[in-house]
Amino acid sequence: AQKITQTQPGMFVQEKEAVTLDCTYDTSDQSYGLFWYKQPSSGEMIFLIYQGSYDEQNATEGRYSLNFQKARKSANLVISASQLGDSAMYFCAMREWGGSEKLVFGKGTKLTVNP
Amino acid sequence: DGGITQSPKYLFRKEGQNVTLSCEQNLNHDAMYWYRQDPGQGLRLIYYSQIVNDFQKGDIAEGYSVSREKKESFPLTVTSAQKNPTAFYLCASSADDSRAVNQPQHFGDGTRLSIL
Numbered sequence: 073a074q075k076i077t078q079t080q081p082g083m084f085v086q087e088k089e090a091v092t093l094d095c096t097y098d099t100s101d102q103s104y105g106l107f108w109y110k111q112p113s114s115g116e117m118i119f120l121i122y123q124g125s126y127d128e129q130n131a132t133e134g135r136y137s138l139n140f141q142k143a144r145k146s147a148n149l150v151i152s153a154s155q156l157g158d159s160a161m162y163f164c165a166m167r168e169w170g171g172s173e174k175l176v177f178g179k180g181t182k183l184t185v186n187p
Numbered sequence: 188d189g190g191i192t193q194s195p196k197y198l199f200r201k202e203g204q205n206v207t208l209s210c211e212q213n214l215n216h217d218a219m220y221w222y223r224q225d226p227g228q229g230l231r232l233i234y235y236s237q238i239v240n241d242f243q244k245g246d247i248a249e250g251y252s253v254s255r256e257k258k259e260s261f262p263l264t265v266t267s268a269q270k271n272p273t274a275f276y277l278c279a280s281s282a283d284d285s286r287a288v289n290q291p292q293h294f295g296d297g298t299r300l301s302i303l
Contacts, residue, residue, distance in 0.1 A: 076229075105289050115275060117230075117294035124289055163229055167290075174245065175220075175292055177229035 075099065076164050076178035084184050085154045092139070093149040093181045095164030101125075104168045106147040107175065108138070111161040120162075123147055154185045189214045193278050193295035199303045200265065200272060208263045208298045210278030219261035220279040220292060223247060230277060236261055265300060273301050 077096045085091040097106065108120045123131045123138045131138040139148040151158055161182050165175045191212045200206045212219065218237050222230040232245030236255040250269025255261055261280075265272045276299075279292040 107291055109294075115277075115297040115299075117277060117279070119291040119293065122289055122291060174232050174235075175230075177231075179227070179229045 075176045076166055078164055078178035078181050080181045081179075082182045082184070084186060085151075087156060087185055087187050088153055090150060090152045091154055091183065093151070093162050093164075093183065094146070095148055095178060096144075096146045097164070097166050098145065099166065099168055101168045104166055106138070106140070107165045107167070108136070108147075108149045109163045109165060110158075111163060111180070113160070117163070121149070151183075156185050156187060159183060159185045191278055191280055191293060191295035193276075193298050195298060196296070198298055198300045200300060201303050203267045205264055205266050206300070208265070208276055208278075208300070210261045210263065210295060211259055212261075212278075212280045212293075212295075213259060214280055214282075214293065215258075216280035216282055216293075217258070218281045219255070220281075221245075221251070221253065221261070221263045222277045222279065224275040224277060224297075233263065233276075275299050 075098050104125045106123045110118045110120050121131050121133045121136045121138050123140045130140050135152045137150045161180045163180045164178045167175050194209045220235040221233040224230050231247050233251050234253045236242035239258050242253050242255050252264045275297050277297045278295045281290045281292045
């Protein structure tokens with residue numbers, strides 16, 4: 073079973089507008105972490121934001137925020153005031169506690185910011 | 188600056204040849220990882236290492252081998268047994284307590300491997 077599902081293969085947004093990238097996850101663990109990474113066309117993976125399963129508040133990092141709905145097992149990334157440089161692939165990933173060292177990645181969403 | 192260095196950026200493999208991808212980090216991280224990325228796909232874990240002289244297979248270890256003789260270095264060898272090696276390979280590392288779920292993995296810039 074797929075542990076991380078990103079249902080939007082591609083998204084388009086106008087510059088300066090906000091955009092939400094969806095991520096749902098599947099785990100039976102109580103302790104886990106959720107990560108979002110950005111991958112520009114050059115290929116490097118850039119860590120954006122982290123949300124812990126026990127965190128009571130949604131994570132925020134500058135223009136990035138995470139809409140964490142634990143009961144629905146969703147961890148959507150919100151990018152406010154989109155910039156042209158935000159055009160990239162975005163990956164949601166999960167890490168479970170209990171000795172597993174794996175980050176399990178979704179298939180990604182390609183975001184295109186239009187001027 | 189601290190970071191992860193992967194080399195080469197591009198690599199070409201002939202049939203029957205083993206090739207080695209380099210990964211070096213100066214972040215003083217204990218854990219290191221190798222991922223494979225195919226076009227339009229997420230990352231899949233090949234091997235990981237939590238400590239020097241120890242490593243574990245990931246989801247797609249067949250046809251690959253690694254070593255961890257130094258904390259800073261985690262080279263990946265793509266052997267001739269890997270029949271479809273064309274992909275983008277990413278190395279990552281994370282901080283000391285590898286069981287802490289809040290530790291992000293930091294990535295290198297990747298190596299693109301192609302078959303000649």
